Amino acid sequence: MDSDDSFSNHLLNGTVTSLIERQNSSIPSVIVIGGGISGLAAARILHDASFKVILLESRDRLGGRIHTDYSFGCPVDMGASWLHGVCNENPLAPLIRSLGLTLYRTSGDNSVLYDHDLESYMLFDMAGHKVPQQIVIEVGDVFKRILKETEKVRDEHCNDMSVLQAVSIVLDRHPELRQEGLAHEVLQWYICRMEAWFAVDADMISLKCWDQEHVLSGGHGLMVQGYGPVIQALAKDIDIRLNNRVARISNGCNKVMVTVQDGMTFVADAAIITVPLGILKANLIQFEPKLPEWKVSAISDIGVGSENKIALRFDSVFWPNVEFLGIVAPTSYACGYFLNLHKATGHPVLVYMAAGRFAHDLEKLSDESAVNFVMLQLKRMFPDATKPVQYLVSHWGTDPNSLGCYSYDPVGMPEDLYERLRAPLGNLFFGGEALSMENQGSVHGAYSAGVIAAENCQRHLLQRLGNLVKLPPLSFRQGILESTFPLQISRM
Numbered sequence: 001m002d003s004d005d006s007f008s009n010h011l012l013n014g015t016v017t018s019l020i021e022r023q024n025s026s027i028p029s030v031i032v033i034g035g036g037i038s039g040l041a042a043a044r045i046l047h048d049a050s051f052k053v054i055l056l057e058s059r060d061r062l063g064g065r066i067h068t069d070y071s072f073g074c075p076v077d078m079g080a081s082w083l084h085g086v087c088n089e090n091p092l093a094p095l096i097r098s099l100g101l102t103l104y105r106t107s108g109d110n111s112v113l114y115d116h117d118l119e120s121y122m123l124f125d126m127a128g129h130k131v132p133q134q135i136v137i138e139v140g141d142v143f144k145r146i147l148k149e150t151e152k153v154r155d156e157h158c159n160d161m162s163v164l165q166a167v168s169i170v171l172d173r174h175p176e177l178r179q180e181g182l183a184h185e186v187l188q189w190y191i192c193r194m195e196a197w198f199a200v201d202a203d204m205i206s207l208k209c210w211d212q213e214h215v216l217s218g219g220h221g222l223m224v225q226g227y228g229p230v231i232q233a234l235a236k237d238i239d240i241r242l243n244n245r246v247a248r249i250s251n252g253c254n255k256v257m258v259t260v261q262d263g264m265t266f267v268a269d270a271a272i273i274t275v276p277l278g279i280l281k282a283n284l285i286q287f288e289p290k291l292p293e294w295k296v297s298a299i300s301d302i303g304v305g306s307e308n309k310i311a312l313r314f315d316s317v318f319w320p321n322v323e324f325l326g327i328v329a330p331t332s333y334a335c336g337y338f339l340n341l342h343k344a345t346g347h348p349v350l351v352y353m354a355a356g357r358f359a360h361d362l363e364k365l366s367d368e369s370a371v372n373f374v375m376l377q378l379k380r381m382f383p384d385a386t387k388p389v390q391y392l393v394s395h396w397g398t399d400p401n402s403l404g405c406y407s408y409d410p411v412g413m414p415e416d417l418y419e420r421l422r423a424p425l426g427n428l429f430f431g432g433e434a435l436s437m438e439n440q441g442s443v444h445g446a447y448s449a450g451v452i453a454a455e456n457c458q459r460h461l462l463q464r465l466g467n468l469v470k471l472p473p474l475s476f477r478q479g480i481l482e483s484t485f486p487l488q489i490s491r492m
């Protein structure tokens with residue numbers, strides 16, 4: 001991948017800075033930090049505009065919170081797996097189309113609560129008894145009514161509060177909406193599903209913000225071949241340095257100096273930072289000069305949630321042919337669900353998904369204990385369940401390259417938060433999913449944030465270095481945009 005050796009030679013370290021300037025004065029250079037979809041999108045734009053680009057990635061792989069694992073002999077996404085918004089307006093649609101990737105639509109609904117159709121769910125209680133579908137549908141309607149009532153609570157209060165607090169106010173006002181016994185457990189399961197979207201518990205979801213997201217049309221589609229091919233395509237021909245953990249960024253004198261953990265320094269006209277918010281919150285990168293207080297407070301004010309997956313491969317399929325198997329329980333914390341990859345991909349794989357505090361607590365267990373816990377649940381539902389032949393467990397919360405799964409709007413979020421997060425600092429630009437106010441926590445949001453950061457950086461450099469000879473743009477992205485293939489969708 002280290003293809004453009006001329007740039008490598010010129011940007012090796014501070015000692016050759018003057019050489020770079022003499023030899024390449026007409027070509028702006030940019031360092032992109034982070035090789036997730038946001039960083040790759042930014043690098044792609046600048047590379048295609050004939051800028052000198054180098055991408056520094058701390059892991060030994062690209063993709064960040066997109067991670068398609070192939071060790072089961074089939075693609076399994078341990079990070080993002082859905083395209084939220086299966087439509088041509090999705091900024092990723094042209095690339096997915098041109099790669100001929102297939103989407104399996106789990107829901108045609110555009111709401112954040114129903115990314116999976118209820119028809120393809122089978123719910124069980126903790127003892128393994130099947131929940132009648134009628135109860136699932138009825139409680140679903142009650143849940144919608146409760147949420148509708150929370151809008152009134154929102155209108156009555158100037159200050160923000162959590163969704164859970166609002167739900168409890170609604171239930172005090174409308175005792176008829178309270179659910180008992182199994183119906184209560186199903187209501188908890190709906191709350192668990194809502195928590196999964198935001199990756200935090202309902203007592204931390206902002207009433208003011210939860211339904212303000214601009215969800216694209218077309219519903220929600222699983223990437224049948226995984227997200228991996230998208231990452232590979234974006235990375236083509238870019239000078240990428242894996243295993244380069246950025247430790248320090250110095251910004252001054254119209255140059256940015258980026259130092260990686262082993263001490264090597266890279267110098268360029270500008271840099272785009274796309275590392276996860278968890279990394280910035282934990283101060284794992286030192287900034288010189290220090291980040292201003294307004295930026296630091298924006299980073300600390302936005303929330304980062306937890307989500308983890310446990311993927312299990314079996315010899316054969318012992319579960320029914322539905323997309324989801326859910327477990328209802330007296331609290332949303334104890335509810336859970338499995339995605340049946342067999343239905344979408346034909347491979348005998350179940351993926352258990354946990355979010356919020358439960359996902360956080362799962363990371364305290366060994367992988368083996370986490371799998372045993374999940375298998376206990378499966379055994380209750382299906383006493384004949386066999387042992388998995390292989391398993392994978394994610395640790396997004398403790399992984400030092402992510403420190404969380406994705407961002408969410410916390411209760412009482414300041415209104416100018418996104419503006420402050422996005423604002424550049426001289427030659428430093430910011431990307432990453434957390435900056436996408438309309439589609440935070442999503443792959444397409446992260447992609448767009450990278451594109452915007454690159455375009456702003458490009459404009460800034462072209463203005464600053466006004467006498468540039470702009471080289472003709474390369475054709476990669478144009479080819480994609482012009483592609484006329486339709487999106488390939490199964491289960492319409």
Ligand SMILES: Cc1cc2nc3c(=O)[nH]c(=O)nc-3n(C[C@H](O)[C@H](O)[C@H](O)COP(=O)(O)OP(=O)(O)OC[C@H]3O[C@@H](n4cnc5c(N)ncnc54)[C@H](O)[C@@H]3O)c2cc1C
Pocket residue numbers: 033034035036037038039056057058059062063064065066078079080081082083084244245246247274275276279284285307308309394396400401402404405406431432433434440441442443444446
């Ligand atoms: C379990 C899970 C499920 C998800 N499901 C979905 C889904 O179904 N659909 C959807 O749209 N979205 C989903 N998401 C969210 C989506 O994955 C993210 O929003 C998106 O991938 C973030 O991309 P990014 O480029 O902003 O960040 P990242 O992908 O995290 O990229 C940042 C990169 O920076 C690197 N890095 C960190 N520190 C340093 C350093 N010091 N120096 C250099 N590099 C560094 C990291 O290794 C990483 O590669 C999910 C996320 C998770 C965790």
